[in-house]
Amino acid sequence: MTTTTRRKVGIAGAIVGAASAGVAGLALAKRYAVGRIRLRPDPEASEPFGELGGAEHTFTTSDGVDLHVRLDGPQDAPLTVVLCHGYCLNLESWHYQWRALREHHRLVLWDQRSHGRSLRAPADDCTIDRLGDDLGELLDAFVPGPCVLVGHSMGGMTIMALADRRPELFGERIKGVSLLATSAGKLAELTLGLPALFARMVQKVAPGTVSILGKGGTLVDRTRHAGNDIGFLVTRFFGFGDSRNVSPTLVDFAESMIRATPTEVFANFYPALMNHDKLSALDVLDPVPTAILVGDKDWLTPPEHSRSMAEALPKAQFTEVPDTSHLIQLERPAVVNRALRDLIKQVEG
Template sequence: MTTTTRRRVGIAGAIVGAASAGVAAAALAKRIAVGRIRLRHDEEASEPFGELRGREHTLVTSDGVALHVEIDGPEDAPLTIVLCHGYCLNLESWHYQRKDLRENYRLVLWDIRSHGRSQRGTADDSTIDRLGQDLAEVIEEFVPGPCVVVGHSMGGMTIMALADSRPELFGEKIRAVALIATSAGKLAELTLGLPAMVSKAVHKIAPSTVSLLGRKGSLIDKTRSAGSDIAFLITRHMGFGDSSNVSPTVVDFAESMIRQTPTEVFAAFYPALMNHDKLSALHVLDPVPTAIVFGDRDWLTPPDHSRAIAAALPKAQLAEIPDTSHLVQLERPGIVNDALRDLIKRVEL
């Protein structure tokens, strides 16, 4: 090996070594940062997330998908509360609301198709309209009397799809509605806090990228089998507004629900979310008491989306929660629970 070759090899080795050291240093810094977060006092450390249980049922939908349903609270309660969870979550995301309401009200919680313990549907049936049909079937099977329907994120969109297809249910059967951190449409215009040009570029490549992720889903899921520091930090940053004070246990709980959702499911529902447009169906909700709850730091369904819903429903009660992001029911459960109880009281009067 010549002197020149040895010099080039040495330089290349130094570059690789420096790069490796940089990656290792970044990983170490990230691990230290997460470790410091976890060392803080955590009032939720003993909270029994994922341990609340009800009477379990299976509903086979009209297109043959088995949905996991749980009934909680007194069976003879005069009013039922139906809880519809969001994208890449499951019915456990209603932990604090379930805990607060189960003593006095009959609760119906369900995992939407392809999420939680419900059966996987096909990509063709991964639509908001199909979720609206599923909700109608859940209500018909498990709600004997009047009910209040509550939806977070894609769960709120599911309620809008139900309003579009089954408007006759709103009034006598569905007495009130709560729409939490959701949207009536135009999610494809989200900036996610990015500069306009960058956001436009991201939206241009997002559909093909998500489609590719779906095709490689099983391979990707192998790398998601255990929680990571990166996943923790992303969930903490994107899902919670006051991330400096949010409980690490709550972040871990949310991240575990997201991680349990297969990548193929994430990819299958993505087009439905981007194409969702039910603004014209909102008038169906106007005759029933409606609560709109959202965080002012929500990047995924920004405040303007909730305000647009409120503009279409001028009689609705609007609750904007400061320093809060998309997972508002986990980040500020007390405020959300109070809003739900106020809504329920309007029905019970």
């Protein structure tokens, strides 16, 4: 080996060594950061997340997809509350509302298609309109009388799609609606808090990137499961407005639901969320008591989206919750539960 060759090999080795040391250093820093967070006092450490039970049912939609459904509360209650979860979550995300309402109200909770324990749907059938059809069919099968619909994030969009496709249900059977951290459209314009130039770059490359991730979903999922500390930090940062004080157990619970959602499902629904536009369907909700809630630090469905809905529904009760982000029903359960109880009282009148 010549002197020149040895020098090149040495330089290459130094570069690889430095890069490896950098990666190892970042991994160590990440582990240290997560470890410090987990050592903090955790008031939710004994909370029985995922253990509330309820009667399990399987419902097959008109296009042949089996949905996982739970029924709880007194089955002879005069009012049913239907809880519709968000993107990359499942019915367990309603833990605090489920626990608070189950004593006096009949509850219907369900995993939206391809989420939780419901079966996967083909990519072409992963649309907001199809979710609206699923909800309508679910009401026909499991809700014998009047009901209140509650939707978080994509679940709120599901309710809007139902209003667009079956407006006759609102006022007749659907007596109240609550929309949490959701949007009537224009999600493709999200900035995620980035400066305008970077936001435009992200908006431009995001659809193609998500499509590529979806095609390599199995490999990506293995990487996601290996990197749950990163998932913990990302969920803590984006999901919770007061991230410094949020319970590590609660972050783990939320992150586990997101991580359990296959990357292919994330990719299949992404175009539907970006193309969602149901502002005109809000007119259907106007005669129905409606509560709109959003966190003031929500980067995924920013407050201005909820304000736009409130402007379209001037009779709605609008609440912007301080120091709160996208997972509002988990981060501020007392606020959300109080709003839902007030809505139910208004409906029962």
